[in-house]
Amino acid sequence: MSAGVRVRVPASSANLGAGFDALGLALALHDVIEVRPHTSSLTVLVSGEGADDVALDESHLVVRALRAAVEHLGYDPGGLELTCANAIPHARGLGSSAAAIVAGIAAGYGLAGVELTGTAREDALHLAAEFEGHADNVAASLLGGLVLAWGDERTGRFRAARVEPHEDLSPVAIVPAERSATHVTRGLLPEVVPHADAAFAVGRAALAVQAIAERPDLLLPATADTLHQDYREKAWPDTLRVVRELRARGVAAAVSGAGPTVLALTTGSALPRAVDLTGFTVIPVAVDRSGVVVTPLG
């Protein structure tokens, strides 16, 4: 029987401008969970982010994802002790829910002795994306680097491709204290957008892949958006002010995921002092290139 597993999972920033629900970048800010066999059915201990407010029972997001994974694999892990050391801020647009889901699924695979490679990894991605509702953040947390995510209209399955980001890329997360729930700001989006806005977004999202992988000099035009940021402005007006002021000064800034964090994609230069960042915490954060890592406990 497995002595348990340790799982390290990265944060992520989705959209990256116009790549709504399609592009994601893994960030080197990690939650670490450990899962061990236990005599009682379930014990959950949480430290760090969310310690005061997440559920400590079967409804805990990591537990729900782990249960879904072992059920999918036909494995019964018995009683479990889960400890979570969380560093990813919750409800700020840094993919905390996706990281929790990927951590739970990876732990389930680890307990069942199934390596997250090949078709097992493809299955895990689909399972995680079904949980989250879209694949951009979960793909980044699973695979690391830059990810391009899509749903296959033939099979109904979520898929993702990984691209290696340029070595000079230096993301900066500009994180406000306020939270914003993704399901709330998704509710602010329109059913349809003008064709010209869709055409603009297609070009910029495609450009974003090239800029992040090969051409950091193109990051500013590559991170312009017409699909979601303005529609969500009333949820976080100060976030959009910061995005606009940074962009006006040549910094490739976009709303991170569903906000309210601002992601600046720099090549190491300092942020302009003229932009008022009062109330925000500035966190330079490297690209995570490895994705989720599962280690057996001895």
Ligand SMILES: Nc1ncnc2c1ncn2[C@@H]1O[C@H](COP(=O)(O)OP(=O)(O)OP(=O)(O)O)[C@@H](O)[C@H]1O
């Ligand atoms: N490590 C975790 N353990 C348990 N629950 C979590 C964890 N991380 C996130 N959650 C749950 O997910 C919620 C946040 O999810 P939400 O999708 O709104 O934001 P996010 O994932 O941080 O940001 P975004 O999706 O915009 O990148 C938290 O309020 C909490 O209920």
Ligand SMILES: N[C@@H](CCO)C(=O)O
């Ligand atoms: N693409 C998602 C990312 C946040 O989960 C959104 O913007 O709603």
